Amino acid sequence: MSDPGPESVPEPLPASKRSDADEGRAARYAALETAAPTLDESALRRQTRRSVLTGGAASLVALLGWRWLQTGPDDNNIPVTLRRGHEFNEALWRRLSGRTAPTFDRSRSSMLRVNGRHGIGDEIDLVAWELTVLGPDGSEWGRHVLADITALPKVELTVEHKCVEGWSHVVTWGGARFSDFAALYADRLGSESTDYVALVTPDRGYYVGLDMASMLNPQSLLAYELEGEPLTQDHGAPLRLATPNKYGIKCIKRIGTIQFTNDRPTDYWYERGYDWYAQL
């Protein structure tokens, strides 16, 4: 510690052994340092003391902040500050949003893995299935059988489906645009529509909430086909949500209820610490 020599800097060659080119370079490098401030012995001591105190204080503040973040209050299973972080990102990207995801050639798509069975644990009778539509006050606006959805213009989309876990898979969905479905309720919704849509499985075991702008995106489908075949029960038969603009956690399988609402709906994975917006 008493050796002040910066050992990283090699011993200079004796001037006699240097080439002219090296001399020139050394002089150029040295010229860069001529304007650098210098300190005398006592000033260096003051500067050292000041830096160590400042650095120590800053480290302490950082450590306390980190501890507070880890042990402080949670908001739906993540530290409240990080929840605000998600909300900040949501507010920012809502302004920038509105794009559609890239689409792919159909030949690139293949069958999707089954990654979650929340809310679809037991098989259901697909013939008996009905979709219930609720208004903001919870009153029933309508009921649908699958034929009502298949009667809407059919859209096929080959897109990259992405999971929060990190994997992605190119798949082909077939279904109706949610915007076409919502148009069935245009009279009730009025020109303002609602701010959010809540979608729930028949057993209420899985539930998602999406903002209306995301739902009205032309790539948001009420899907009844995967890879050209009717959905299997594992993949959410008879009707699920499919959108390449949200993570898979938002693509609820086996929709039982759709509610138009102005209150931000809760969401299965949001309650477990994930971003509510979950947009890609």
Next chain:
Amino acid sequence: MTTQTAPTTGGEAGTDHAAVARLKHRRVTRWTHWINFPLLMIMIWSGLRIYWADVRDPFGFGVGLIGWHWFDFFPDVINERLGLERRLARGMAFHFTFGWLFTINGIAYVLYTWRSGEWRHLLPDRHSPGDSITVVLHDLFIRRKPLPPQGRYNGAQRLTYTLIVVMGGLAVLTGLAIYKPTQANLLTTLFGGYETARTIHFTITIGFLVFFVLHLLQVARAGWPNFTSMVTGYERIKAPADAGQSRTGTPEAAGR
């Protein structure tokens, strides 16, 4: 930063007003450097939580990391419902909040380095590639050839410190490309698509870890005064005891 510096020995030369230390790292450089350190650690730590969330992830980056992966991951599989999901959520939460701080700090560093002219010490020049080979061979004790002249940083340092800044920028951009592959899909396409952008992002992370290890080794090897200059900003150009002898590579410039 928290380490106490011992008072310099032979510091009785208080009456001597000769310059004994010269500014090496400016204040903004030091702050952004030290702020970047924990931020990058948090980004890597939270990023690994996201990376590890997919058991079937096809990426493999060397035996070491895969070994680490399995060591850490198995307990989570056992406690799948409790541990794994929560950890991924926390990883994402930290990553997407602290990513902003990492980005802002990086931009501040780059802007400052550019505007202050500090880049002149840092960017590689035409000698740097050749110099860096000599320096690396020297540091590995393979060749004891006299080292080429250098400024504040040698050729290897210039290349490495510049590369690490470029990697930081690439980490942010590939991160954005996989964070918002729809909203930023031009960027995602530029990096070769979602999966490729992910691979680049993780490869850069490995690069950061390799740099970190080498950087620590080299700093340890360079010695205490070099380290303290990143705290105080000033590096000694004259020993406190024998003030007559300069120990730096550019004594002519220092002796004013």
